[in-house]
């Protein structure tokens with residue numbers, strides 16, 4: 001058994017600017033396993049398509065190169081299987097199994113942090129397969145350099161080949177994903193609803209899918225058309241999404257952002273161009289734009305009388321930065337959660 005889910009395929013992976021490099025590398029590997037990019041590591045945050053892409057490689061090879069033995073495991077499965085084999089005194093069988101594979105796909109290797117004996121075992125498996133030109137592909141939730149408690153020799157193995165990242169999709173890609181996924185489900189959803197979801201659910205593909213699933217379920221179960229009002233209402237209580245909320249004040253946003261960056265609300269609203277103030281100010285403007293239902297002019301006036309183009313500029317700047325800066329993206333997501341939880 002390869003453990004592959006046949007639904008994860010290249011054909012239904014929508015590659016945008018955020019994933020084009022990783023997608024092309026995965027394709028190239030599938031067409032020439034063990035030859036071009038070996039090993040390969042794909043990293044990125046939760047719900048960005050790591051498992052989908054990794055299993056697409058497996059399914060492609062399974063179908064086009066059936067003589068190659070493909071094994072997909074999560075790092076957790078690999079670990080459990082290894083520990084079990086120690087308990088059963090069958091480590092030799094474990095070693096034999098993994099050293100006989102043609103293509104080894106290991107998902108979520110961040111799970112191996114601090115698991116020294118499993119790392120040791122994987123190190124030997126890696127060397128064996130690598131020396132005989134077997135393809136190795138891994139995924140991780142962050143760049144290898146940010147992993148802790150990883151032996152330096154295993155670290156150097158992961159870093160040896162091609163390391164590519166998956167980033168959160170931008171607005172256009174989010175639209176494309178929603179259009180494709182609704183078409184796959186034979187649902188026609190009005191463009192203003194798709195636009196609303198794309199603007200507000202900007203975390204990852206999993207959340208995009210979940211918001212679509214919820215709206216489709218609502219419409220099917222209650223036999224109602226999906227309208228913008230329904231989307232706003234239904235996605236409001238959605239845990240991991242960022243829809244605008246009419247009751248949220250810009251004041252709250254400024255307070256949470258100021259606390260987080262340890263600066264005064266007065267300065268965040270003010271005009272000082274100190275570097276340590278510009279970023280909190282722009283992030284607060286960005287959050288006001290996506291979380292509240294105010295116009296950019298209204299937001300500008302709450303920020304000490306700035307005009308709408310200043311707000312637009314801040315919005316676009318932060319929107320651009322969170323696409324390439326995963327740490328900043330995480331900070332913004334954290335702030336959104338804090339703003340949502342803010343009482344008083």
Ligand code: ADP
Pocket residue numbers: 012013014015016019044045046047048049050051052053177205206209
């Ligand atoms: P990860 O492993 O990075 O947490 P997954 O691969 O499990 O993410 O993806 C989460 C969900 O989103 C899955 O249902 C997957 O099919 C879907 N998905 C992710 N990226 C894409 C994409 N680019 N195109 C189509 N579906 C995607």
Ligand code: MG
Pocket residue numbers: 050051052107108
């Ligand atoms: Mg995954």
